[in-house]
Amino acid sequence: MQVPSHFEYERAADVEQVLALLARYGPEARVVAGGHSLLPMMKLRLAAPDALIDINDVSELSYIRVERDELLIGTLVRHAELLDSPVAAEHFPIFREAERVIADPLVRNRGTVGGSLCQADPSEDLSAAFAAVRASAVIRNAEGSRTVPLREFHVGPYETVVGDGELLTEFRVPIKPGGSSAYEKVGRRAGDWALAAAGAAIWLDGGNVADVGIGLTAVGAAHFVAAEAEEYLRGRPADDESFAQAGRIAAEHCRPTADQRGPVDYKRHLAGELTTRALRRAAERART
Amino acid sequence: MTETPQHHGFGSMRRKEDARFIRGRGTFVDDIKLPGMLHGAILHSPHAHARILSVDTGAAEAHPKVKAVITGEVLAAMGLAWMPTLSGDVQAVLATDKVRFQGQEVAFVIAEDHYSARDAIELINVEYDALPVVSDARTAMDEEAPVIRDDLEGRTDNHIFDWEAGDRARTDEVFAGADVVLSQDMLYPRVHPAPLETCGIVADMDKVTGKLTVWATTQAPHAHRTLYALVTGLPEHKIRVISPDIGGGFGNKVGIYPGYVCSIVGSIVTGKPVKWMEDRSENLMTTSFARDYHMSGSIAATRDGKVLGVRVTTLADHGAFNGTAQPTKFPAGFFHVFTGSYDMQAAHCEVTGVYTNKAPGGVAYACSFRITEAVYLVERLIDLLAAELDVDPAELRLKNLLQPEQFPYTCATGWEYDSGDYATTLRLALDMAGYDALRKEQAEKRARGELMGIGISFFTEAVGAGPRKHMDIMGLGMADGAELRVHPTGKAVLRISVQSQGQGHETTFAQIVAEELGIPADDVEVVHGDTDQTPFGLGTYGSRSTPVSGAATAVVTRKVRERARLVAGAMLEADPGDLEWDAGRWFVRGDRTSGVTIQQIAMAAHGDLELPEGVEGHLDATTVYNPPNLTFPYGAYICVVDVDAGTGKVSVQRFIAVDDCGVRINPMIVEGQVHGGLADGIGMALMQVMAFDEQGNHLGASFMDYLLPTSMECPSWELGATVTPSPHHPLGAKGVGESATVGSPAAVVNAVVDALKPYGVRHADMPLTPANVWRTIQGSPFRTDLAIT
Structure with a gap:
């Protein structure tokens, strides 16, 4: 069994109390809610906070x-x-x-x-x-x-x-009218972290893209955004050709790193492929 | 609640052991809590290869809750720094001179609680001098490769063994005369059994009685007891090994690990019980891996598709210590059963084992001593041949499968297959799959640009090790004992040496007694996993429980029945020779109303009935079963996949598995075993690998990186059965525990390669992750066993 090193534990009832406890324990305290990222890190001793402030009772x-x-x-x-x-x-x-x-x-x-x-x-x-x-x-x-x-x-x-x-x-x-959204992810199996994933939100004006947001994860996109692809799409026809090109632009501008999930060229390709797919599905939804 | 009917003999019945498991009432090693028990933790090496300059344990020893710190030096003083491996090598218990793989055990801390032990680990200061690393087996024999095992006298390279089987000259001749010869390099990557319960021990040395009691996660309690006696010099009758409920083994729990030895030493040193339980990363990084075979295979055939021969050269990565578990005579396990299910003229294999800076072990993971690798090799070669000749792979297999009249069949490398009717089994699988319709659907999808693949694997296993004259592990023959006691009221206690890790022994073995004695299975208690209470035997792995201990159980029950015949003769005042047995009763031949039941006989055998001269009374019996041969279960598997060319993602749509494991004692348990093995196969084929980077860092040391399949990746299995009894097993049964793990990966890979046919793909190494599949489509696959760059 992996076990963490010593830490203090406090349970807060409301936001005021959380803030007070954070002030009391200082920068080495961590807020814990579900704990599904923090606790494994503590057990692997990659993280060793002095104190955990449990906010599970902060129902507000x-x-x-x-x-x-x-x-x-x-x-x-x-x-x-x-x-x-x-x-x-x-x-x-x-x-x-x-x-x-x-x-x-x-x-x-x-x-x-x-x-x-x-x-x-x-x-x-x-x-x-x-x-x-x-x-x-x-x-x-x-x-x-x-x-x-x-x-x-x-x-x-x-x-x-x-x-x-x-x-x-x-x-x-x-919330703005005339839009919809979609998310596309590829992992090695259910529950895996993304090899790459793309989220798209699109607002249509007739046949054209009025506004669009494209989020990318696991591929080193700055702020998780494919900004250049968004810019390209605004005002263009909401069709397969535009979405394919937006995918290419998204792929070009992300900065994936190689790891056991895949090499850079694959992740870059995937960023583009999934961007295109997410845009296509979001647009389909926005039309109906 | 409906009452479960009393169950006599063979057939599907619910598992007796599940009553406690589903209530959370199992007792696993970590559930053992003894008064005053201390807790151990291991310091592991961060380096894959480094000289140890110093180990400073001062701060750890000063920890208020630490009772002892054991280092390699401490063990060396006791002559225990090294221990023998199951392959005639030695392995460091705690490193003294060098560390040779990342995660190698360096020090053992014993403290009042697990948290303190773990805290104190961080207080130990080890100075290392890093050395060059061999993390790629293909470079292990390079001139400039560092010598990993400089502890072995005269060692100047990383070579462990060369081994061959089959007839090289005859194979060369057959290949020279063949119309078609195809070759393919293929890697069976290093994978891990990853049982849900990691390895662990509670060691309790009672200094007053001199008795060492060990609760351990072991698949082979008796073998462990003997090895502890031989290694430590403790008298064997003063060692008791208890293997309580075990949460999965798959080969991972066959060997003896440094943590076990350290805990035993720790208990001797402190005079207190010591518990050590691995964490998940320790299990993945340090305990028995499986496979790691780099194979170059070739197949020879005639133009019209008759297979003539197969040959293979294999580079086997054995890690830093040669610790593979297999019968002594076979350093490559049973790999030389690679002619598979086909009739061919000649075959030859060469295997070279090398040391690398990786964890020791090998063989483990439900592979029947390397038959997984053998089946994968031949089933991939058959598919390559089918693609080359443009013949349907099912048709090519039907053309070459062994025919029923050829059994018993001696293959080109010397195995004697016991029984089989292969074509019937394959045809059943093809029918269940709707094979022709599937091929039609595939053609339609291809026309639309979609990728669908159909993969077949026909495997033959060789299980139930084994005949004593051929098979031993460290000099211990592979025969199993069994004892059966029948109480006066006709209830029975069976004592067996094999140890269940989830296989359902308490049910299956009770059913064997029930079948043979005509009593309800619920009237039979199965005792196992305790060396003080059970007869000697080599344990549960290699699908050997039913072939060996199942046979022993049948034999011992028949002995009891024969003893009962003598008593029944006295009861019926008849010549025992005139009695007939039927469904739990002896009766006078021809008069079925006259009989006495086994329960009546049992009471009489313990009562005041006057017994004839020479009849002992009671019904208890013992036996030892030495299998005359292995059993050869087989099966036909068909996998259907879709591949997304844009992402490389494989999804398994269907999996049809027809197994022939001879007579099925409990078909439900057999099917459960097959379900698990098929999931294993999907895991290995699609997602599992332990890769290492150039520094020897283990790149799969957690379940975030080393993936186990979930129900989401598994289709609803479609199972079928044919029954071809083993002619030499008393019940006609064959083992089945590993069949699906052995047979299924090739079906999945064959399906994916079939799906990628439009891209001209001939082969792709496991695991077929999305990235690997996409790169294969691009024509630039990467080595799956190295760091991806």
Whole structure:
């Protein structure tokens, strides 16, 4: 059995208490919710926080709802809840598709949306999905709160803008008419991390692309976004040819690294292939 | 609740052991908790090859909860720094001079709790001097390759053995005269058995009685007891090995690991019981791997598709210590059964074993001593030949399969196959698959640009090791004992040497007694996994339990029956020679109303009935079964896949498996074994490999990197059966535990290669991951056993 080194453990009841505990324990404290990334790292002794602040009782962070023209997702929402959410699926089918291929039911029952984003694994699926739909993140601290576009949320692998003493509390996704979304992922088997994955959100204006968001994961795309492909598509006909070209552009601009999941040329190819497929399906949905 | 009917004899019945497993009431090694028990943890080498300059254990020893720190030096003082392997080599228990693979055991900490032991590991300071590494077997024999085993006197290279089988000259002759000769290099990559329960031990040395009791994850408790006696010098009767419930073995739990020896030493040193349980990474990095065969195979045939011969040269990567588990005479296991299921004139193989900076072990993982590799080789060659001749692979197989009248059949490398009706089995599989319709569907899909593949594998296994004159492990012959006691009320206790790791022995073996004695299987208790309570035998691996211990059980039960005949004669006042047996009763020939049941006989045998001169009373019996030959189960497997050319992703659509394992004692358990093995096969074919980079780093040391298949990758299995009894097994049964693992990978690979035919693909090495398949389509496959760059 793999066992972690010594740590203190606190259980918080609300956001105020989380912030107070973060202040008390300082930068070597970590927030734990589902624990499906942090605990394995601790057991492998890749992480050795002084203290864990358990937020599983902070039920105020557990909601999915529409307010005005935004979908709001609390950060303590479990993957399984987002997967099963009719309101999320109604506006953004990408979430259901991404969640369906994240890990396995056990992890999805426990792991949280906020935890996944804060872990900031370069192969994480929701980062690409949230980037595609241009979500923003709400971060609370002792002074109040700030809102950061998802596309500025990640600083690098395993690094985000959430600072010491801060807590990620909410995602906000703008709802606009005339659009839909889709997610495409390839792994070596069910529950595997992505070899590459692409999420697309598209808004149509007649036969043309009015706006588009393309998220990529596991291929070294800056901020999980295929920005050049998005730019190319805006205003173009929403057809196979445009989507194929957008895929080529996405492939060209990502920066995958080789590992046992695959060599660079394969991952680059896959980034393009999956971008094209996701765009095609998102557009099909937007038309109906 | 419906009551389960009492079950007499063979047939599907629910497993007796599952009552405790599904209630969480099993007792596994990690469930053993003894008063005062201490906990061990191992410090592993981060380097694949390095000289040890110093080991500083001061800080670890100063940890308040640490009781002892054992290093290679401590063991050396006791003469225990090295231990013999199952292949006549030696292996470091704890490294003294060098570390030779990443993860090698360097020190053992014993503490009051597992957490403290693990914490103290980090307080040990080892100074290493890194050395050049051999991580690619193909470079092991290079002039400039570093010598890994400089501990062995006079060793100047990394060569372990050369071994050959078959007739080289005759094979050359056959090849020279053939119309068609095809050759293909193929790798069977290094994989791991990865049982759900990792390896572990609780060692308890009682200094007062001098008795060592060991609870360990072992597939071979008796062999372990003898080896502990030979290695440590402890008297064998003062060693008791208990193998409690075991969570999967697959060959991983055949050998003795350094952690076991360290725990025993730890218990001797501290006077307290010591527990050591591996974690997942330790299991994947240090314990018995399987395969790692680099094969260059060739097949010779006539223009019209008659196979004439097969030959192969193999480079076998054995890791840093030659620790493969197999009968002594066969350094390449039973690999030379690679002529498979086909009638051919000649065959020859050469195998060269080499040392590399990787973990030792070998053979493990449900392979029947390297028959997995052999089946993969010949089944790929047959498909290559079919593609070359543009003949349907099913038709080519039917043309070359051994015919029923050829049995017993002695193959070109000397194995005597016991029985078979191969074509019937293949035809059944083809029918179940709807083979012609599948080929039609494939043609339609190809016309639409979609990739569909159909792969066939026809395998012959050789299991049930084995005849004593041919087979031993470290000098221990491979015969199994069995003891059967029948209590006065007619309930029975069977004691056997083989140890279940999930195979359902408590049910299957009870059913054998039930069948032979005419009593309900629920009236038979099976005792196993405890050397103080069971007769000697070599353990469970190589699908040997039913062929060897199953036979022993039948024989011992028949002995009991014969003893009962004598008692029944006294009861019926008849000549025992005039009695007939039927369904649990002896009766006077011709008078079926006259009989006495085995229960009545048992009571009489223990009662005051006057017995004839020379009849002992009681019914108990013992036996030892020395198998006259191996048994040769076989099967026809058909796999159907779709391949996404854009992503390289393979999805298995259907899998048809027709197994012939002779008489089936519990068909439900047989099917369960086949289900598991087929999943193994999909795992190996599509996702599993332990690759190593140039520094010898293990690139599959967790379940994030070393993938096991899930139900999502497995189709709903379509199983069929034919029954061709073994002529020499008392029940006509053959082993089945490994059949599906042995037979299925070739079917999957053949299916994928078939799907890729439009791209001119002839072969692709396992695992067929999306990246590997896509690169194969591009014409630039990579080596799957090395780091991907």
